[in-house]
Amino acid sequence: MLKDYEFWFVVGSQFLYGPEVLETVATRAQEMTDKLNASGNLPCKLVYKVTAKTNKEITDVVREANYDPKCAGIITWCHTFSPSKMWINGFANLQKPYCHFATQYNRSIPNEEIDMDFMNLNQAAHGDREHGFIAARLRMPRKVIAGYWEDEDVQKRIGSWMRAAVGVAFSKGLKVMRFGDNMREVAVTEGDKVEAQIKLGWQVNTWPVGKLVKTMDEVTEAEIDALMETYCREYTLNTDDIATVRYQAREEIAMKKMLDAEGCMAFSNTFQDLYGMKQLPGLASQHLMAQGYGYGGEGDWKVSAMTAIMKAMSEGMTGGTAFMEDYTYNLEPDAKYSLGAHMLEVCPSVAAEKPRIEVHPLGIGDREPPARLVFEGHEGPGIVVSLIDMGGRLRLIVQDIQCVKPILPMPNLPVARVMWKAFPDLTTGVECWIAAGGAHHTVLSYDVTAEQMKDWARMMDIEFVHITKDTTVEALEQQLFLNDLAWKLK
Ligand code: MN
Numbered sequence: 001m002l003k004d005y006e007f008w009f010v011v012g013s014q015f016l017y018g019p020e021v022l023e024t025v026a027t028r029a030q031e032m033t034d035k036l037n038a039s040g041n042l043p044c045k046l047v048y049k050v051t052a053k054t055n056k057e058i059t060d061v062v063r064e065a066n067y068d069p070k071c072a073g074i075i076t077w078c079h080t081f082s083p084s085k086m087w088i089n090g091f092a093n094l095q096k097p098y099c100h101f102a103t104q105y106n107r108s109i110p111n112e113e114i115d116m117d118f119m120n121l122n123q124a125a126h127g128d129r130e131h132g133f134i135a136a137r138l139r140m141p142r143k144v145i146a147g148y149w150e151d152e153d154v155q156k157r158i159g160s161w162m163r164a165a166v167g168v169a170f171s172k173g174l175k176v177m178r179f180g181d182n183m184r185e186v187a188v189t190e191g192d193k194v195e196a197q198i199k200l201g202w203q204v205n206t207w208p209v210g211k212l213v214k215t216m217d218e219v220t221e222a223e224i225d226a227l228m229e230t231y232c233r234e235y236t237l238n239t240d241d242i243a244t245v246r247y248q249a250r251e252e253i254a255m256k257k258m259l260d261a262e263g264c265m266a267f268s269n270t271f272q273d274l275y276g277m278k279q280l281p282g283l284a285s286q287h288l289m290a291q292g293y294g295y296g297g298e299g300d301w302k303v304s305a306m307t308a309i310m311k312a313m314s315e316g317m318t319g320g321t322a323f324m325e326d327y328t329y330n331l332e333p334d335a336k337y338s339l340g341a342h343m344l345e346v347c348p349s350v351a352a353e354k355p356r357i358e359v360h361p362l363g364i365g366d367r368e369p370p371a372r373l374v375f376e377g378h379e380g381p382g383i384v385v386s387l388i389d390m391g392g393r394l395r396l397i398v399q400d401i402q403c404v405k406p407i408l409p410m411p412n413l414p415v416a417r418v419m420w421k422a423f424p425d426l427t428t429g430v431e432c433w434i435a436a437g438g439a440h441h442t443v444l445s446y447d448v449t450a451e452q453m454k455d456w457a458r459m460m461d462i463e464f465v466h467i468t469k470d471t472t473v474e475a476l477e478q479q480l481f482l483n484d485l486a487w488k489l490k
Helices: 019-038 055-067 085-092 116-121 124-137 152-172 193-200 209-217 221-234 242-262 283-290 301-313 426-436 450-460 473-489
Strands: 006-012 045-052 071-078 098-102 143-146 175-179 203-207 266-268 294-296 321-332 335-341 356-359 371-374 380-389 394-404 418-422 441-445 463-467
Touching: 006 019, 006 055, 019 045, 019 116, 045 055, 055 071, 055 085, 071 124, 071 152, 085 124, 098 124, 098 152, 143 152, 152 301, 152 450, 175 242, 175 301, 193 203, 193 301, 193 394, 209 242, 221 242, 221 283, 242 283, 242 356, 242 371, 266 301, 283 294, 283 371, 294 301, 294 321, 301 321, 301 380, 301 441, 301 450, 321 418, 321 426, 335 426, 380 450, 394 426, 394 450, 418 426, 426 463, 426 473, 450 463, 463 473
Parallel strands: 006 045, 006 071, 071 098, 098 143, 175 203, 175 266, 266 294, 394 463
Antiparallel strands: 321 335, 321 441, 335 418, 356 371, 380 394, 380 441, 394 418
16 A cells, blocks of 8 residues: 555765754755645655765665665655765665655755855755766666656656555565466466566465365355445446356455455466366456456466556556456558457456446356456556566566557457557557567556656566667667676676
8 A cells, every 4th residue: 555655755965064054954855855745746655864964874774764664765865965985885785766866955046145155055966966876886776856846747756656666565565376377388477486586576376276166165145245236336237147246256255355364465367277166257356456456367477466566556546457468459551459358357447438247158268157347448548568587587568558449349249358559550569579578468557657667677676678659670679689688697
């Protein structure tokens, strides 16, 4: 939860200019903190901690930040000149996300007032460069944000970075529950779970489907009645087959009990292991995603975890974030679109309309026709994200997209669907995506930005690839080649 986290504002200075200057710096730092908190542009609380003047003060505040689970990152700024050798010992031990905010207290240079006293007090332009050098020298993963602190766009950039940093904290505590293994023979959904835990913190473990079936058997009719009320309030019931919908409620209640008992915020399952279950969870998985749980089909625990993380990063936003799969294309010259869907499990947070509960047969999986939510995704800019295991390292691929109202009603398609234009264009985008090795499974988000995912990848120390409106196949292939060399040397 965003409200559980805070960020620490650490201001750099030194003793050279006397105690009065330091008092002024501290007063201004507190004023800036108060105004930033009051702006409504920061999703988490900013706490002014210290005007740091010595190696010990910096080392102490870093030690405290590392230790405090509430602290999701530090934001530094050098009000005056803060010699950076005294930051080395602290920075070398920093384990929390770090943003360097290059700003200054005054917006304008005052014509009459400016003299050498003013220059000594207001020299962030100078101090922030010395400060930036040492982070560069230490090869620290960092975010640099420059701009005037009272400008809304600058405040929003800090707020956006805060969400990425909360994604780091969330990731480091994330537990993923796997029901069944990965789909047989599929490569891209596999991965090194030990490496994922070392790099990203994820605890990915398996629980027997038989335990889920036992838990389902223990669900009471009263519990199902209560969840059915929720379904009917949030969705349109478009079937007479109530028993089938109730079975999904039973599945959801049982899965939620198991997830919550273990503290898991993400799960995966596979249609190849539904032993003892009558239906593949459809509506059940969709409604769990709507509550913030991550999901991945066919045992894809990586996309499940990414869904949960991106939902945590975008908490409180309304565009939506969903597990997605590229299914099929419209390749008409004037209307090139991707159609995304899944067998059942697209999160209703991206719906343009009130989703309908429907029951239809499922072509694969050898089970009874499952209930699922059917809807169209809404219009708007977004991204699709895929995390793949390259063997020895993880690669995060992000593509910019523009979602549209589906150009066809597709009345016989019995699943939720989202349609989008991919950048730079459909086929170049597909060539880039395939060149990079991106999966068919993605997380589609209207809320999380590519910049936030880049920040997250940098903080997690994993490779980042971004396909934008300006990407060419040639440039991307060159980048992938160089990345491969660089990551072998790292
Ligand atoms: Mn799939």
